[in-house]
Amino acid sequence: MPKVRKIIDLSQPIYHNCPGWPTYDMVNVQYEALYPNDGYTAERLSMNVHTATHLDAPFHFFPKGKTIELMPIERFQGDAVPIDLFGIEADSPIGVQHLQPYADRILPGDIVLLCTGWGRKRGYTKEYYHQWPYLSGEGAQWLVERKVKGVGLDGLSIGGWGAPEKAVPPHEILLSNEIWPLEELFFDGGAADRGEMVP
DSSP, rough: OOOOOOOOOOOOOOOTOOOOOTOOOOEEEEEOOOHHHHOEEEEEEOOEEEEESSOOOOGTTOOSOOOOSOOOGGGGEEEEEEEEOTTTTTEEEEOOHHHHTHHHHHTOOOOEEOOOOOOGGGGHHHHHHOOOOOOOOOHHHHHHHHHEEEEEEESSSSSOOOHHHHHHHHHHHHHTTTTTEEEEEOSSSOOOOOEEOOO
């Protein structure tokens, strides 16, 4: 009998008025049909696509960049390498000094997961909305040089809040190399071992 691997869901749930990017409209879920009235239930969902756990495509920052459907599906699956950053301070850049200790574990084609624990703080707070740790431009370039295919983080964005120099470099560096950021993940507990990931 084949061995069953443990499956871990790293996504944040989507629901009416769930936390999301501070400047976007909140998620709106409305019933369009209800079973007692219509014999079935149906809902309408209105939301920005950069809400809850999601991928950024190159088009997000580059008008001539690829959209998700133009990227090979193989780009979205691979071995994941968790980086344990649970002790990092709020609003701190994740730089080469945080990544270098894992250099021998990060292989070309890997998906790197930056596990800060921020996803456990999800809620309507200034801390969650504005102070998550973020990937620095130098950290992003270091990952590009290792030829990873994706980088995940449990904050609202791969870049930081409040200043272009925090928000823009990691996006532009990763996306110009067709490395996708996976944002607003949820890590419960310490970073696990290497595993397979399917976003």
